[in-house]
Amino acid sequence: MAVEFKDYYRILGVDRSADDKAIKSAYRKLARKYHPDVAKGKDAGERFREITEAYEVLSDPEKRRRYDTLGPDWQRQAQPGPAGQPGGMHVEYGDLGDFSEFFRTIFGDAAPRGRRAPGFGRGGFEDLSGGFGGSPRGDDVQANVTITLEEAYSGTRKTFEFEMEEPCPTCRGAGNVGGKPCATCRGSGWQRARRDVDVKIPAGVRSGQRVRVAGEGGGGAQHRGDLYLAVTVAPHRDFERKGDDIMLALPITAPEAALGATLEVPTLRGKVSMKVPPATSSGRTFRLPGYGMPRVKGGGAGDQLVTVRIVMPSDLKPDEKELYERLKTLRSESPRSGYAQG
Numbered sequence: 530m531a532v533e534f535k536d537y538y539r540i541l542g543v544d545r546s547a548d549d550k551a552i553k554s555a556y557r558k559l560a561r562k563y564h565p566d567v568a569k570g571k572d573a574g575e576r577f578r579e580i581t582e583a584y585e586v587l588s589d590p591e592k593r594r595r596y597d598t599l600g601p602d603w604q605r606q607a608q609p610g611p612a613g614q615p616g617g618m619h620v621e622y623g624d625l626g627d628f629s630e631f632f633r634t635i636f637g638d639a640a641p642r643g644r645r646a647p648g649f650g651r652g653g654f655e656d657l658s659g660g661f662g663g664s665p666r667g668d669d670v671q672a673n674v675t676i677t678l679e680e681a682y683s684g685t686r687k688t689f690e691f692e693m694e695e696p697c698p699t700c701r702g703a704g705n706v707g708g709k710p711c712a713t714c715r716g717s718g719w720q721r722a723r724r725d726v727d728v729k730i731p732a733g734v735r736s737g738q739r740v741r742v743a744g745e746g747g748g749g750a751q752h753r754g755d756l757y758l759a760v761t762v763a764p765h766r767d768f769e770r771k772g773d774d775i776m777l778a779l780p781i782t783a784p785e786a787a788l789g790a791t792l793e794v795p796t797l798r799g800k801v802s803m804k805v806p807p808a809t810s811s812g813r814t815f816r817l818p819g820y821g822m823p824r825v826k827g828g829g830a831g832d833q834l835v836t837v838r839i840v841m842p843s844d845l846k847p848d849e850k851e852l853y854e855r856l857k858t859l860r861s862e863s864p865r866s867g868y869a870q871g
Contacts, residue, residue, distance in 0.1 A: 537583035537596065545597070549588065556584040667754035668693075668747035671739075674758050676730060678765040682797040682822060684732035688725055689758075695722040695748035722748075728758060733823040733830075735770070736762045767795065773831030774821045780840040781805065796820045796833055803835065811839035 538545050541555040563577040586592045674687060696702035697714035710716030726745045734740065739757045746754030762770070769776040779794060789807035793800045796817065803815060814836045821831025845853070 535579070535583070537587050540579055540583040541587065543587075547587075552584065552587050556580065556588075560584075666752045669754040669757060670746040671757040671759060673761065674728075674730070675761045675763055676734075677763055678768055678770065679797060680730070681734050681760075681762045682732060684734075685730050686727060687730060688727050689756075691724050691726065692721060693724070693747050694719040695724075696720075726756060728756070730758070730760065731825055733773070733825040734760050734762070735822075736760060738825075768797065770822060773824055775831065775833045777833060777835050779835050779837050781809075781837050783839055783841060785809075786811065786837070786839050794833075794835055797822075805837060809837060811837065813837055 538547070541552060541559065543551055543555050547555075559580045560577065563573055563580060586596050670691065670693065672689060672691070674689075676685060676687075697704075697711055697718055697720050699713035700706050700711035700718060702718045703711070704714065704716045704718035705711055711718070714720050726742065728740065728742055728745075730740055738760050740760060742756040742758070744753045745756040767777060775797065777795070779792070781790070781792065785792070785805060786809045787807065789809070790805050792803050792805055794803045794817070798820060801817065801820070803817065805815070814834050817833040817835060819830050820833035823830045842849075
């Protein structure tokens, strides 16, 4: 039996060259219009099913490729072959649930983050009961925060002020009171509001990590969404972080390197004493166990790695020059003497 060919591009009203964004946008627009709980008429259910079928195919790269390649014959070629031979696409239509749940599932990621259009709830779709069906859970909100390395080491608290849309306290997001538009929010169900949120940022956090604060995001009909803080740790003048370790370049004098010394070394926990043995070369690295960054997970801390750099004065005094001249005569061999001759 011949299979009727359906032009899915025509059904969604898009060109054959339409990208995923255009296809998704067209589907959303048509689904809002033809959902059986909204549209009137006996053909609404079939039209909605047809739109959904078209979207199922064109939103899937593999299914769309088969459809574009096989044309009118694509359905027959895509059916499972006999004896379990591999087939292709099979579209199923399950229970889409109630109206509000359908739109939360399909359109939840399209809910605007800022001001919402008047007359619509959080998802932007009018509820059949006469109210405006907002999502029971509010939007997740993301904010950026920059902290110092010292704050990342010890942990810190930050207070953030957010301005966002909240459910109207009078109608609780419904948009109406007693069947009439709410006078407080003028029927939108939402109001702009300012909120202060105090956030604890854990010790050991690093750039690129996010701190989740449950229940401090956008307001919803029943529950708030979550707040996510994207953390950036500002560069430090002296320290460099590598993983959980802290790197420090420590300048020392030539006599300290030659004779050895006990030096005060800065760390994120304050200054500590470190012994430099005699005959220490520039570039040698010493480890201070446990003086690195706290580990967010697993406990403990990294190490601080101190690399010494011999620094020579730029203004040698005459008697200092004389001492270096004497040193040069006392040790005539050069550390470069082992190089192969060209």
